[in-house]
Amino acid sequence: MKKIFITIFCFSFFIFSQAQPPSPVKIQDRALLLKAGIIHIGNGQIIQNGSILFENGKIIEIGINVNSPTNAEIIDVNGKHIYPGLISPNTHLGLTEVDAVRSTVDYEEVVDFQPNVRSLIAYNTDSEIIPTVRSNGILIAQPTPSGGIISGTSSIVQLDAWNWEDAAYKIDDGIHTNFPSMYRRAGFFDEGSAIIKNENRIKIINEIDKTFSEALAYSKISNHDVINLKFEAMRGLFDGTKNLYVHADYGKEIIESIKLFKSKEIKKIVLMGGDDAWQVTDFLKENNISVILSSLHRLPTRSGDDVDMPFKIPALLHKAGILVSLSYADGRDPMGSRNLPFLAGTASAHGLTKEEALSMVTLNTAKILGIETQTGSLEKGKDANIVVSDGDILDMKTNNITYAFIQGRKITLDDRNKRLYRKFSEKFEKKKE
């Protein structure tokens, strides 16, 4: 009896020591077959009672009858749901630990025009927040700089890595710019402060105009004697290797900013935030602009707005034929970004099907970020970024992630919150004995 007890004790200790902190596992060494699940492809399709085979980090086969190689690990998911791993764009994940503690904050530099500062190398793979976000099904994120007029360059990472180098999924995917508002508050804290015109606006727009014109001219020559680091970083905007992410909310600002950047021969423009995007759908459609919306779990912009604002904005944009993705930006990011699946749930509750809403946190996001050949849906040849949930992933009532795979590696779903839960559950259990 004592021997069994010791064995169990040692085994438990082993499990807990493995989970502290969640350690990335080796490269997928064995083929794996997930069988008998409801597969949500991510592009609208569902396969009832389907199976998915992946090996060497790639999806090999999906369907009703999938044969697996003899040495494959087989997991029967018993009718549970299989989804593509969710993607969280425009986030501070890994760039801040405790927002109130300045020394942990690395997403905002002090200079106005800083396209060359890069989030990738400041990304902390060991943030305690990352495992809590994985636990809800998010496997890929876009750590993004903020602040200033041009905030910097983002990258896309997968959330299971020892260091930023291993985490890199798409390096330097794009540059972020905050278009100046037409209006501002007169006094910041005061309740009675009026909204007045932003007097600095024209000045800033002129600076943006000048900067981009010079950057465009700079990019025409491949080798400069005098290197300008900022313009070097901006080359990609003109040859299409980098997106320009334009952060703008007010209807007129959206139109004005996109027109300005188009005139500078920027190849790929994406609208970020876009609180008023639903008011300018014709313009967005004409100019082929995709939108990554800020968190839907916010109050309506104007006091006279419909009460189901902003919940129905994804449906409004979708109906107008615009490619829409959801982000948790401007919400309680990054710790709140684990609620990304529920933003999709809210979108689905207001005018979209569940599969349409799911696309807005998977395939649509991948398309906009330029990683759709690698991920965003469960299709042959793509990376095996997969999650299994007991129930509907979009509803907090039923979301419960039991398995998750990043590039085919089974990742641990333990996190700081769960550890503390276990620690104190056990304390109270023991007290009862």
Next chain:
Amino acid sequence: MEVKQEIGKVIYPFVAFGNLEKPKPENILIKNATVWTNEKEGKIENTDVLLENGKISKIGKTIPTTNVKIIDGTGKHLTYGIMDEHSHIAISSGVNEGTQSVSAEVRVGDVVNPDDINIYRQLSGGVVASQLLHGSANCIGGQSGFIKLKWGSSAEEMKVKNVQFIKFALGENVKQSNWGDANVIRFPQTRMGVEQVMTDAFTRAKEYEAEWKTFNTNKNKTSDKIPRKDLELDALVEILNKKRFITCHSYVQSEINMLMKVAEKFGFRINTFTHILEGYKLADKMAKHGAGGSSFSDWWAYKMEVYDAIPYNAALMQKMGVTVSINSDDAEMARRLNQEAAKTIKYGNVSEEDALKMVTLNVAKLMHIDDKMGSIKVGKDACVVLWTDNPLSIYARAEKTIIDGAIYYDLNSDETKRNELQTERNRIIQKMLTAKSTGNITQKPIAKPQKIWHCEDVADVFKNGDSGE
């Protein structure tokens, strides 16, 4: 030529989505719904509920339908209205008397703003009542107000009488940890100091009470012997005599334990710890003391004192016998409070009915109004919500929100209100254009947006000062 004066209709309140007529209580029969009673009957299907004279008057199958407004509840769910234990909406001009550490004399009830559009937004989320709290700038903040969200009524009509609470606070906000380098002077600046502020306040209150007792029982009363009236100490004496109850903003286990001991020393109990994100660490002590816990669902990590916060907090506290509610402290979450409650199902396997109680019955219990509110029981106030789906599901919408038998939110008439708003807006714009074209004086529009308050906002303190932005 006489120009016909055309005046817009008065709506209650006089803001977007106001009512043409103030909602009146009606006799309403909700038929054939799934009723979440919050009583021992639990969740019962295909059941009718009759509301009469502002109360729940009958619950059963096939209640007679004469002289009632019938609402078909087939396929829908009826719950008690959602209540928010921790709210800062409908408050004008500031939420924190952030000047001194003890400001027990101030009253949120004095500054209720019934025109706040967030009242209407929360009605659309199934909320029927909110405790409006002072912020968390001070150890001892101010007396709270408890309102039913009767959109269109005056502040006085909204306030529920005889709900006597006061806001206390512990932790980083009261010690001004995150207010910048200028704010390092006011005592307390550490958790050590907080205990002394609390102890000192109640010591003074006890002395004050004794002073007045002596004076009142004195046979030879003269005006020169009368003690000084102190509104701040009056409020604290109410707490000592269990006439006023404390809801205390709190995070870490050390300070929670500290305050329970201070209360026990002075012979009273802390009614509710709010936020209480480390409550799970000492849920056993909380249960023993008799304190309730009103928690966020899943916030953590944004400041140091919430680094050990876990979304399993509510579930763990409840397991240990603490009365738990889920609150918002945020106008955005408050309109999705049913979803926040549903998170306890995911984080900790709380049952659906228990999760719903965390935003209904348990709030009523914590506020000592569970004799009148909180469950669908004959005799209780008719504050109910009809949902399109399971109320804990993200897909559910509130179709009707009823307070004291009057319909304050209706998904269908909301549609009508939108059209009315649009029409009225156009009418006013046309009028302005006409006035301008006929040569009248114009002025630039000035928008004054509403401020959304949070616990830590100290707008008025910094208004003319040199600290703050």
